[in-house]
Amino acid sequence: GENVEQHPSTLSVQEGDSAVIKCTYSDSASNYFPWYKQELGKRPQLIIDIRSNVGEKKDQRIAVTLNKTAKHFSLHITETQPEDSAVYFCAASNPEGRGSTLGRLYFGRGTQLTVWP
Amino acid sequence: DAGVTQSPTHLIKTRGQQVTLRCSPKSGHDTVSWYQQALGQGPQFIFQYYEEEERQRGNFPDRFSGHQFPNYSSELNVNALLLGDSALYLCASSPWPSDYGYTFGSGTRLTVV
Numbered sequence: 001g002e003n004v005e006q007h008p009s010t011l012s013v014q015e016g017d018s019a020v021i022k023c024t025y026s027d028s029a030s031n032y033f034p035w036y037k038q039e040l041g042k043r044p045q046l047i048i049d050i051r052s053n054v055g056e057k058k059d060q061r062i063a064v065t066l067n068k069t070a071k072h073f074s075l076h077i078t079e080t081q082p083e084d085s086a087v088y089f090c091a092a093s094n095p096e097g098r099g100s101t102l103g104r105l106y107f108g109r110g111t112q113l114t115v116w117p
Numbered sequence: 118d119a120g121v122t123q124s125p126t127h128l129i130k131t132r133g134q135q136v137t138l139r140c141s142p143k144s145g146h147d148t149v150s151w152y153q154q155a156l157g158q159g160p161q162f163i164f165q166y167y168e169e170e171e172r173q174r175g176n177f178p179d180r181f182s183g184h185q186f187p188n189y190s191s192e193l194n195v196n197a198l199l200l201g202d203s204a205l206y207l208c209a210s211s212p213w214p215s216d217y218g219y220t221f222g223s224g225t226r227l228t229v230v
Binding site: 004006032034036042043044045046049089091095104105106107108109110 | 121150152157158159160161162165173175207209217219221222223224
């Protein structure tokens with residue numbers, strides 16, 4: 001099955017700096033890569049996603065890049081703010097595939113991002 | 118528009134007991150997936166239900182079972198609870214067959230003592 005590795009496990013930045021979280025995946029059939037933000041005691045919330053036919057996607061201060069050849073994707077947060085502090089999870093899936101991977105997300109272990117004022 | 122609703126929010130059980138967790142999917146979604154999130158870990162896929170059938174299953178023992186009702190709501194049952202079953206159990210709904218539109222509930226925090 002798919003294996004998603006996520007680094008770093010913790011990340012501390014000063015307010016206004018940029019933060020980068022990196023993930024790798026193992027299954028070349030994966031073609032959908034969402035990122036979730038989970039605040040303490042709350043549900044994971046989708047913040048951005050990218051599909052394999054796109055190399056980069058941006059939404060205001062958040063961007064995601066994908067390198068299918070190298071099987072890695074990254075989350076970039078610019079101009080970080082204290083409210084960005086949370087655990088961020090990357091995930092991979094094959095939403096329209098068949099067989100054992102259909103219908104499930106494979107998550108990384110998460111990155112605890114702390115933004116200091 | 119109501120999102121994914123889970124109940125109860127918190128639960129404390131004793132080892133060996135059985136527990137039932139409930140989930141109502143987002144309006145318009147007909148597929149329900151369950152995930153287990155241990156402390157400090159990413160969510161792990163348990164299983165997925167569509168048309169009242171289990172469609173996919175992750176690497177969880179048979180003590181974990183589920184059900185989906187005609188109104189698309191779902192239950193997760195865990196028998197013979199172990200201390201290691203303590204976790205946040207998340208329900209996610211999506212339209213079949215893809216998970217592009219995954220929406221998570223707030224979860225049920227299960228503590229086994």
